Amino acid sequence: MDELNKLAPTELIYRFKQFFQCSIPDCGDVVAISGDARLEANGTGTHLVEHPYVYRLFPGAVHRGLPIVSLPAETPDAVRYEIETAFKLYWVDLGSCANKMRISVERALDELGVAPAHSLNERIKSFEAIEPDHAETFHALREVGNVGSHQGDNSRETVLDAWEVYEDALRDLFGGHKSRINALRAKIRASKGR
Structure with a gap:
């Protein structure tokens, strides 16, 4: 003492x-x-x-866990569960957070009807034919998750960047944001801007 x-x-x-x-x-x-x-x-x-x-x-x-990004209300429960677990881990272990983010991508592909494959990389490649832009997002999240799973040394900045691009994909894939914007665009064009 x-x-x-x-x-x-x-x-x-x-x-x-x-x-x-x-x-x-x-x-x-x-x-x-x-x-x-x-x-x-x-x-x-x-x-x-x-x-x-x-x-x-x-x-x-x-x-x-404090939400790092906004989730659309329509986000499926299986995806939401993994993401909310990742929110908790962000403060404790960035590598584990990134790993959970990667698992949530697997759950998202399940919900989007992408068939199981030998690897997440193969599943995302199958998804490219349907949603090429969001497939790129999923590849980026897979890479962040791989670093978290195997090295565990993700930077806070990289994980936050990954959350930001993931939020955009979730808004389109489950929240209907892209469809809504396309419908608004068509409505404006049909009314000739009136």
Whole structure:
């Protein structure tokens, strides 16, 4: 215990837990976050005297993973389950998050009627004939998932980029976004812009 008392506050590892509640009245969902924290010096000048340290938080667990992207309401349950699990893992283990994202692509292909094959790569190649643009997205997600599965060293930026392109594909494939836009375009053209 004497050794612990000799350490400066910035040399210690602290633990934190925090609850957040959604401010949207119809939601009110509660999320619990816990992890490690460290004290860091709080800049210079007058603020240093007033508040010499600030906590820097390192989340280690998130219960009810914070959504990283919006999912269309029509997203099939099997796909949604894998994606929501990946949301939780984003804060804990990026490699596992990327792996779950890859599994969700498998579930999406199941829902889209793409036959099982020897590999995900083969399934996506079959999908290219139906949706070439989204097949490219699925190939990108497969590659991110492969890195997560085999090396486990995905960068946060790459995983966030993957989520962004996945969100676009989900909006089209399950949310009908592309069909809606095409219908609006045709309506405008048919009315000659009136």
